[in-house]
Amino acid sequence: MSEHPPDLSSLPLFADPPPVADQPPARHATPAHRYVHRERSVGAGGSEQRNGDARNIARTPRQADVRLDWALVRAFRQLAADQLAAALREREGLDEAARHELGRGIVLNLLSEHADEEMAAGSETFSPDEQQEFAGAIFDSLFGLGRLQPLxxxxxxxxxxxxxxxxxxxxxxxxxxxxxxxxxxxxxxxxxxxxxxxxxxxxxxxxxxxxxxxxxxxxxxxxxxxxxxxxxxxxxxxxxRHRLTDIDLADLVARGTMDKALASFLAAAVRSRRTVVVSGGMGAGKTTLIRALCNELDPMERIGTIETEYELHLHEMPDRHERVVAWEARPGSGERGPDGKSVGEITLDDIVYDSLRYNLSRVIVGEVRGREVLPMFKAMQAGAGSLSTTHARSGRAAIERLVTCAMEAGPHVTEQFAYRQIAEHIDLIVQINMEDTTSAIGHGAQRRRFISEVIAVEAGEHGMPAVTDVYRPGDDGRAVPGTLPQWLKGLARSGFDIDSYTGRVA
CATH class of the missing domain: 3.30.450.370 (Beta-Lactamase)
Known part of the structure; x- marks a missing residue:
């Protein structure tokens, strides 16, 4: 505790906190309701920033186990949110960075007013360390994830x-x-x-x-x-959390997800515009593998990504992808209209239709969990080289999964139609698995993610998909060479190390 209010300009607010072991115990704060009436203390714009410059405050993650009075944090968050909303009404068009700067100024002024009031009342004020943690918590509640942010x-x-x-x-x-x-x-x-x-x-x-x-x-x-x-x-x-965003196939080789020969096969398949579906269980690494495959493309290739929620983030990697149009579906709200859509709803189907006007070289549809498989088929029809993911326990199970998803769209989608779409538009299905190396989940378990199989898909009798095991599971579950169809041997022209593949066939 401190007998004098700290100089806010000297505090590393929103910056690196001291080690957890050095953190003082949480202060027994004044009840939150005492400060709710103090909204008058700071102008809506936060212009009276007397004890610090918000522009010089750089926020970094706080420690997860620092104890705080969260009722007081909530009260200050509400004050800050109200003042920020009023300020933004007067300053339309501010970008995210400017809004954050404005919010930091408001938070600093609120804490300065709080310190002055505590001093005037003869109460103890926050120490610098406590002030820093408290400011970070308010900012996280206002712009971040609150108590979830450190996690x-x-x-x-x-x-x-x-x-x-x-x-x-x-x-x-x-x-x-x-x-x-x-x-x-x-x-x-x-x-x-x-x-x-x-x-x-x-x-x-x-x-x-x-x-x-x-x-x-x-x-x-x-x-x-x-x-x-x-x-x-x-x-x-x-x-x-998406821990691995800027990643390529070489990184996955280093992590043991695949060997170099398989990496060269997948890279060549993407470059030669083969349509690829990545399947696997929850958390197996499907999205990470799709990102790595996309990062084998020429940076100047024009790509469209279509997702229910942004997960690929290719549009945030301009060094790897300079020409990206990223779309995100929107659920809408309220009752559904005659067209079956809620007010403001933007579906994947809507986006696929719009994407045809954007001069795209290839379209990537994110995770397929249901009827969005039909927009995926449409994207595959529009151009070669599409990529997508789905949940399945094996490559063959992925085919059945996609058929089931397609039929969820309604009786107008028949089983035969769904199989025909798969046979005509999907070239490869890559299965990625995750295993725990011990049975003691949560007690020293180690996870490993690896590609277990790659199957080639082509049209067979009566339009049904015919599959070939290009890579099959080996004794340890990892993919080993199987049979390479004639139509895939041309991948050698795109960098596939075919000699390494044929030299290892069992």
Whole structure:
């Protein structure tokens, strides 16, 4: 605790905090309701920034286990949010960086006013370390993920599972499972925060209410959130972090996902405009593999990505992809109209139709989970070299999965039609698996991700797909050479090391 209010201009607010071991215990803060009336203290624009320049504040991740008075954080977040909203009404057109700068100024002024009031009342004020953590928590609640932010910032956490505010599990990249800290003070507060996240997502706002109890949301930084409430005993959510975004096939070879010969085969298949579907289980690495395949393309090739939520992020890698048009579907809200769509809804089908006017060299449709397989087929018809992912336990099972997804569109899609689309438009299915090397899940388990098979697809009798095992599972489950169809031998012209392949055939 401090007898004098800290000089905010000297604090490394939103910067590296001291080590956790050096953090003081949480201050017994004044009840939050005492400060709610103080909205008058700072102008809407946050212009009276007396004790620091927000432009010089650089925010970095905070420690996950620092104790804070979250009721007080919520109160200040509400004050800051109200003042920020008023300021933005007067300053339309600000980009994200400018909004963040404005918000930092408002937070600093609120804390400065708080310190002055505490001093005037003869109370102890926050220490510099406490001030830093408190400011970071307010900023995270305003622009980030609040109490979830330190968990999402952790480099080794892969998934965050939430089954109620105080039932949190952290899944690490090596397979460990550990209990996490509460992410709210009640289930009601958790639901409120999820709705807040959904409402502030820029141009991709999602409804989250008893009438719309399911939420799928792209978070800042590229993570993906899925949540439900009102249809589950407690609010539930999963956050999946994309740890590997800027990655190529050479990186996956180094990680043991495949060998060099298989990498050369896949790279040649993409360059020669073969249509590829990557299949696998949840968390197997399908999206990561698609990113790596895309990074084998010429940086000047014009690409369109079509996703329910942004996950590929090719448009955020201009050094690898200079000409990208990225689309994200929008669910809409309210009752459905005569066309079966909610107000404001933009479907994958709508986007595929629009994409035909964008002079694209190839179209990449993200994960296929249901009837969006039909837009995928349309994208494949529009141009060769499409890429996509789906959930399946094997390459052959992926074919059946795609047929089932297609038939979900309605009775107008027959089984025969779906099989014919697969036979005509898909060239290769790549199966990627994830295994834990021990049975002690959460207690020293190690995960390994690897490609187990690659099957070639072509039209057979009566339009049914005929498959060839180009790579099949070996004794350890990893892909080993099988049979190379004649039509794939031409991949040698695109860099496929065919001698290495034929020299290893069992």
């Amino acid at each position: 999402v910032d952790h480099p080794d956490i892969e998934n965050i599972e939430i089954s109620g505010f105080d039932n949190v599990h952290l899944i690490y990249s090596d397979g460990r499972i550990e209990a996490g800290p509460p992410v709210a003070d009640s289930d009601e507060e958790l639901i409120e925060f999820l709705a807040f996240l959904a409402s502030r997502s820029g141009g991709s706002e999602r409804p989250f209410s008893p009438a719309n109890p399911r939420l799928h949301l792209r978070l800042s930084g590229g993570s993906r959130l899925a949540a439900t409430a009102w249809i589950t005993p407690r609010p539930s959510a999963v956050i999946r």
